[in-house]
Amino acid sequence: LEDRLLSVSEAIGKILAEFTTVGIEQVMLENACGLVLARDFVSDVELPRFADSSMDGFAVIADDVHLANDNEPIELQVIADVPAGSFYDGNVEHGQAVRVMTGGVLPNGADAVVPVEFTNYDYRQPGLPAPATVRISKPVSKGENIRNRGQDIYKGQLIFPVGSMLRPQEIGMLATLGHAVVEVYKKPIVGLLSTGDEIVSPGEALPLGKIYDSNGYTLGALVNQAGGEAVRLGTAPDRIDAIKNCLEQAVEMGVDLIVSSAGVSVGAFDFVRSVIEQQGQITFWRVNMRPGKPLAFGNYRGIPIVGLPGNPVSAFVGFQVFVRPIIAKLRGLSDWRMPVQKVVLDESITSDGRESYLRSIVFQKRGKLYARLTGHQGSGNLYSLVQANALLIVPSEVKSLPIGAEIDAWIFSSA
Ligand code: AMP
Numbered sequence: 001l002e003d004r005l006l007s008v009s010e011a012i013g014k015i016l017a018e019f020t021t022v023g024i025e026q027v028m029l030e031n032a033c034g035l036v037l038a039r040d041f042v043s044d045v046e047l048p049r050f051a052d053s054s055m056d057g058f059a060v061i062a063d064d065v066h067l068a069n070d071n072e073p074i075e076l077q078v079i080a081d082v083p084a085g086s087f088y089d090g091n092v093e094h095g096q097a098v099r100v101m102t103g104g105v106l107p108n109g110a111d112a113v114v115p116v117e118f119t120n121y122d123y124r125q126p127g128l129p130a131p132a133t134v135r136i137s138k139p140v141s142k143g144e145n146i147r148n149r150g151q152d153i154y155k156g157q158l159i160f161p162v163g164s165m166l167r168p169q170e171i172g173m174l175a176t177l178g179h180a181v182v183e184v185y186k187k188p189i190v191g192l193l194s195t196g197d198e199i200v201s202p203g204e205a206l207p208l209g210k211i212y213d214s215n216g217y218t219l220g221a222l223v224n225q226a227g228g229e230a231v232r233l234g235t236a237p238d239r240i241d242a243i244k245n246c247l248e249q250a251v252e253m254g255v256d257l258i259v260s261s262a263g264v265s266v267g268a269f270d271f272v273r274s275v276i277e278q279q280g281q282i283t284f285w286r287v288n289m290r291p292g293k294p295l296a297f298g299n300y301r302g303i304p305i306v307g308l309p310g311n312p313v314s315a316f317v318g319f320q321v322f323v324r325p326i327i328a329k330l331r332g333l334s335d336w337r338m339p340v341q342k343v344v345l346d347e348s349i350t351s352d353g354r355e356s357y358l359r360s361i362v363f364q365k366r367g368k369l370y371a372r373l374t375g376h377q378g379s380g381n382l383y384s385l386v387q388a389n390a391l392l393i394v395p396s397e398v399k400s401l402p403i404g405a406e407i408d409a410w411i412f413s414s415a
């Protein structure tokens, strides 16, 4: 049990040291968006794979048409037709042209493509066969309207390093390279436990004194947003056997991480702590932050568990600061730092000297980002988070900041 007061970054460092990725699997490309590459990705081909036309037009030898103009067009013999998906295996000689469509293979001998707009060919009518001759009314320079073989990617090029998250454009790139399956890190499964005698699930009747479980839902959504898969371990009243039953489900399901809320402070009914102590280890860290009570961290029968405070705002902030980076590391991301950016304070703020996470609205004014606080900052006031689009991070030791001061803001992602 560590009693020293830890800084937020020290606590994150100690926690992350306990985690690594949860394993590797092959997934179909169409299911891979948002997952993280488990190995470096090197192209085994060059792209484009062949030189092709970037326009609908006529492949020519540029020298043949360098004197072409509207009054004296140059006539060439059309010797072949190359729609996209096909190629001409002959050679283009002087005085000759090949009709090509965008994406069509550039025939040997040709070194430029004249767009159809600069010819006498009636391109407005679809489906016409290639003409026997074509008149060119504008010169092209060598290489014009051609995409060269290998101009985008060379063979052996590192395209994505291990730890890259696959976005839609990476998915498309892998398809371009011909891959139908991809090797990614497994999505971590996170079991969520809400505890407390007062907690009732939404949809059920609510006797006086009880409240609905919001943390289970907020945390479930946060887990999914962070790229994990949330599973419910249920809602346990403040009884050792009930809490234990829920945690046993985590063992059965083989979750990678347990996140509980409430029941870890020093109240008379805070039993989560005793259950973990019986079945594993627990470490309490006093972290120099606000909101945030002591952070409980340990394992239940070998499964890592983070015990967050029960107050809804504290649970949210505790998740963002400590659990989000764990999930990032479990899923193989190479960067799990807080995504902060500088904003300017639009009102003065005070703090108590602990690293503070204040709910705020960040807005644009004349091209700059400014921040104001939302509502009262009590840690039970979930509505102040609903109004917020960011957390402002006041560093430790700082007790006040004036209007106009720069501060780090963690702007929430909108999706
Ligand atoms: P505790 O950590 O058990 O002392 O709880 C602190 C506060 O958070 C109390 O007001 C609880 O009622 C509230 N709380 C605990 N769990 C939840 C939950 N799942 N949803 C909403 N509020 C909760």
Ligand code: MG
Binding pocket: 195, 196, 197, 262, 263, 267, 269, 310
């Ligand atoms: Mg309680």
